[in-house]
Amino acid sequence: MxxxxxxxxxxxxxxxxxxxxxxxxxxxxxxxxxxxxxxxxxxxxxxxxxxxxxxxxxxxxxxxTSAGRKVGMNMLRRHRLLETFLVETLGLDWGEIHDEAEELEHAISEKVLEKLDEFLGRPSHDPHGDPIPTKRGTMPKASNRSLLDCVEGDCVRIESIQDQGRKFLQFARKNKLVPGKRIEIIRHDEIADSIELKVEQKTILNLGSKTAEKIVIRS
Ligand SMILES: [Zn+2]
Structure with a gap:
């Protein structure tokens, strides 16, 4: 162990x-x-x-090695299922669940983990939009495109948020930059380092490249 x-x-x-x-x-x-x-x-x-x-x-x-990968996958499964439980069942804010899951993931038994998965309805993704590995250690492939890869006129959907920090997640939620939301790219100006976008056909937002890179999308 x-x-x-x-x-x-x-x-x-x-x-x-x-x-x-x-x-x-x-x-x-x-x-x-x-x-x-x-x-x-x-x-x-x-x-x-x-x-x-x-x-x-x-x-x-x-x-x-395959043994190392197995442990890593199991920890990811624990982490992401716990995050889902903390948000969906206990109603914790998604900005605070990462640190809680970091502690709990080492503490629960395999038996509790399986019960948790069943209780949650075997979710495929956690609240940040990251895929949850199955018991067998397989996981759907995540997108590797971020808002930074988009050009003017692109219409995309947010898949996940690649920053688990509380501040960033609060910012993301306040601006409705959460998994599932539709984004339209109005302008991508590389010289000015600015991406102007429309969230859910309403709010206009301006992001710099550092922020845009953390928002993973699927077209
Ligand atoms: Zn996390």
């Missing part, structure tokens, strides 16, 4: 590899997502390799 710290590392590396659409995650990315120095990341990856959770290629990157 891996410790909660190891469970978190494996989950983060899995998320990075899914986002990068590559089984190998570069060491720079590993250090960045675990919020440690490159030296610390290397030490940690070597110790995870000894335990059989991943393969480490010096100065290159890491690749999860």
């Amino acid at each position: 891996p410790s909660s710290t190891v469970e978190n590392y494996l989950k983060q590396i899995l998320v990075e590899s899914i986002q990068a659409e590559s089984s190998e995650v570069a060491m720079g990315k590993v250090a960045e997502c675990l919020q440690v120095t490159p030296g610390t990341a290397t030490t940690m990856m070597k110790s995870l390799e000894k335990k059989g959770w991943l393969k480490y290629r010096p100065r290159k990157g890491v690749m999860l």
